[in-house]
Amino acid sequence: MAIPMALKKFGLEKAIAYMAKDPIRNMTKIMNWADKFAGDNFPRQRKAIRDALENPENPYHNYILHIEKDMDPEIFKTLVANFFINANLIGWKKQDEMRAKYGCNIPWAILLDPTSACNLKCVGCWAAEYGYKLNLTYDEIDDIIRQGKEMGVYLYIYTGGEPLVRKKDIIRLCEKHNDCVFLSFTNGTLIDEEFADEMLRVKNFVPAISLEGFEEATDSRRGEGVYQRVLKAMKIMHDRRLMYGVSCCYTSENYDSITSEEYYQMMQDNGAFFVWYFHYMPVGNDASPELLPTPEQRKIVIDRIRGYRSTKGFFAMDFQNDGEYVGGCIAGGRRYFHINANGDIDPCVFIHYSDSNIREKTILEALQSPLFMAYHDGQPFNENMFQPCPMLENPQILRKIVSETGAKSTDLESPESVDHLCSKCDSYAACWAPHAEKVWEKRKEERAAVKAAEEAEKAAKR
Numbered sequence: 001m002a003i004p005m006a007l008k009k010f011g012l013e014k015a016i017a018y019m020a021k022d023p024i025r026n027m028t029k030i031m032n033w034a035d036k037f038a039g040d041n042f043p044r045q046r047k048a049i050r051d052a053l054e055n056p057e058n059p060y061h062n063y064i065l066h067i068e069k070d071m072d073p074e075i076f077k078t079l080v081a082n083f084f085i086n087a088n089l090i091g092w093k094k095q096d097e098m099r100a101k102y103g104c105n106i107p108w109a110i111l112l113d114p115t116s117a118c119n120l121k122c123v124g125c126w127a128a129e130y131g132y133k134l135n136l137t138y139d140e141i142d143d144i145i146r147q148g149k150e151m152g153v154y155l156y157i158y159t160g161g162e163p164l165v166r167k168k169d170i171i172r173l174c175e176k177h178n179d180c181v182f183l184s185f186t187n188g189t190l191i192d193e194e195f196a197d198e199m200l201r202v203k204n205f206v207p208a209i210s211l212e213g214f215e216e217a218t219d220s221r222r223g224e225g226v227y228q229r230v231l232k233a234m235k236i237m238h239d240r241r242l243m244y245g246v247s248c249c250y251t252s253e254n255y256d257s258i259t260s261e262e263y264y265q266m267m268q269d270n271g272a273f274f275v276w277y278f279h280y281m282p283v284g285n286d287a288s289p290e291l292l293p294t295p296e297q298r299k300i301v302i303d304r305i306r307g308y309r310s311t312k313g314f315f316a317m318d319f320q321n322d323g324e325y326v327g328g329c330i331a332g333g334r335r336y337f338h339i340n341a342n343g344d345i346d347p348c349v350f351i352h353y354s355d356s357n358i359r360e361k362t363i364l365e366a367l368q369s370p371l372f373m374a375y376h377d378g379q380p381f382n383e384n385m386f387q388p389c390p391m392l393e394n395p396q397i398l399r400k401i402v403s404e405t406g407a408k409s410t411d412l413e414s415p416e417s418v419d420h421l422c423s424k425c426d427s428y429a430a431c432w433a434p435h436a437e438k439v440w441e442k443r444k445e446e447r448a449a450v451k452a453a454e455e456a457e458k459a460a461k462r
Contacts, residue, residue, distance in 0.1 A: 017077055023068045028053050059313030070271055072241040078203040079243060082181045087154040094152025104367045105333030105376045109155040110148050111349050114141060114169065116341040118162040120187055120222055134341035134412070138169045140358060144339065145177050147363045158184040159349055161341060167195055174202035185210060185247050189226060191233035200240045208247040208276055209233065213257040214266070231270060238271035245274035245315075250301055251291040252280075259304040264312055272314075277305060279320035281350040281392060282424040285414045289424045295435040302386075302439065320392070323385035324443060332375020333367045344410040347375050351391060351398065353407040353418065370405040385443075386436040393429050393436070395422035 031050050052060035067076065091108070098106040116134040136144075145156060156177075163170065163184045174182055181204055188209035199205050212218045215227040237244050246267050248258045257263060259277075267275055279298070282289045293301065302321045309316055323329070330336055331348035338346040344354040345366045356366035366372060378397065380388065387393035390401065401407070402418040409415035 021073065023076075024053055024064055027064075059311055061313070063313040063315070066273070070238065070241055071243055071273070072200065072203075075200070075203045075241070075243060078178075079181060079206070082154060082179060082204055086179050087181060091152035091154045098151050102364065102368065104364075104373060106151050106367065107148075107153055107333045107336050109157055109336045110144065110153055110339065110363075111157045111159055111336055112136065112141065112144060112339040113160050113341040114158055114163050114166040116161040117165050118160060118187075119165065119190060120162065120226065135166075136339070136341055136343065136358075138172065140343065141169070141173060142176065144358065144363070145173065145180065149177070149180070151364070154180045156180055156182050157336075158182065158186075159338070160185070162187055162190065164190040164195070167198075170205065171195075171198045171202060174205050178202070178204060180204060181206065183208060187222065187226070188230040188233040191236060193236055196236045196240050196242060199237070199242050206243050206245070207237070208245045208274075210247045210249075211258075212249070213254050213263065217254055217257060234270040234272070243273050244271070245276060246272050247276045247278070249278045249280055250293065252293050252297060253291060255293055255297050255301055259301055261308075264308055264314060268312075268314055274315040274317065277301070277316065277318045277320075279392070283350055283352065283416075283421065284411065285416050285420065287424065289428070292424075292428050295432050298432065299435060299439065320389070321386060323388035324447075328380030328382065328385055328388040329375075329390060332372050332379065334375065334379055337367075337372070340410055342410065342412060346410055347372060348391075352410045352416070353402050354410045355405055355407045371401065371407045374401045374405055384436050384440045386440050387429075387433065391422065392425050393432060395425040395429055398422055 028050075031046065031053065048060075052058045052064060055061060087108070095106040095108065113134075114136055148154075148156070158170070164186050167190065170182070170184070174180075183206045186207050186209055188207065191207065199207075209230055211227075211230065212221050218227040218230070219225065234244065250258055264275075280291050280293065281287075282292060298321075302318070305316050305318050305321070308314065326335065331351065333347070336348075338349040339358060340346060340352075343358040345356040345358060345361075345363070346352055346354050353371070355371045356369045358366075361369070375390075378390070378401070381390045381394050381397050382388060390397040399418050399422050409417070
């Protein structure tokens with residue numbers, strides 16, 4: 001007899017509350033229970049978790065200690081419950097049902113810009129020129145979340161502009177939708193003691209602070225004193241045992257410094273729980289293609305981040321180079337889409353073309369629009385998971401999609417034609433392709449070897 005979802009949810013909530021009291025000891029007990037019921041499922045993942053828990057030499061053992069020491073237990077409990085139970089166990093099932101019913105992409109997360117305003121004016125930031133006084137109203141954001149939850153979406157990510165310009169509304173939404181997780185990309189300079197106390201109270205808001213590197217690089221782009229203000233914000237959050245991370249955009253100029261061991265150590269020393277890396281995208285009429293990393297530089301980034309994952313005990317995500325783990329491009333609603341501060345529904349935070357607006361269509365109607373169905377029908381855009389993007393690595397595809405669907409530029413300050421955008425990626429895509437082929441073949445061989453070892457281990461146990 002199938003176990004009802006409500007009973008599963010209740011049991012998991014009890015397990016999470018139990019684990020939060022003493023993560024290492026109690027997680028080990030939960031793993032003992034899981035091993036009895038999992039059988040041959042997820043052997044590599046369970047083995048990795050157990051080793052991190054029990055082996056002091058495992059780099060992720062220190063990560064677990066970091067959670068135990070530096071994260072408030074109630075925040076841990078809330079985030080784990082909202083993320084693993086609501087956004088995955090409950091949400092994923094609902095998303096699958098909606099995909100089957102409507103024949104279109106249904107997202108796992110929704111990105112949205114509460115405002116186009118920002119308290120800084122960073123060099124080269126497309127958001128800073130994006131229609132500086134645009135805002136989604138509180139009721140519009142609330143309705144986006146309402147519609148999202150009806151589709152099983154419990155993860156919302158704020159971009160901008162600077163989202164924390166809307167501090168009070170953000171906290172109100174955290175309170176009202178306390179079953180969701182809210183992550184925000186932010187420059188961090190508006191995080192003060194009062195707002196940190198509010199974060200501690202609502203428990204479901206996680207900042208990802210944007211940094212360009214160390215002090216000189218950050219201040220040269222974002223303004224004098226910004227780096228020290230960010231470190232102060234991190235200390236304020238660390239003192240309250242809040243969860244927070246770092247967001248980094250790597251370019252041809254800064255790729256070396258922001259993937260260095262010194263930079264990783266800086267993030268860890270300042271209490272961050274994760275780092276999210278993004279490849280520079282030449283978006284906007286004034287974008288600088290020379291900032292695109294060379295193939296050799298991109299390969300260095302790939303190797304360093306993957307190497308650090310196995311040695312540093314620090315959770316790192318690489319948006320452009322982790323396609324193999326999510327099946328390629330996740331935009332167009334396959335796993336996420338973006339709503340700008342004008343209400344335009346873009347397939348991706350980096351693809352500023354749309355045929356829908358929240359003030360004219362429901363989210364479901366937008367997901368069934370020609371633009372979003374072109375994403376649905378075309379994904380993956382490349383069988384090589386190191387060439388996932390229809391713009392950066394496959395610019396001919398984005399040209400075709402925009403042309404055939406009639407999507408319009410959503411850059412309100414300086415509309416950019418799709419040919420102008422993609423022309424900045426043509427040379428990059430051609431240069432990267434042979435390198436991507438070699439990297440992908442190597443990864444397929446590595447994954448095949450891991451699978452063979454797992455099958456041998458299973459056979460030995462029979």
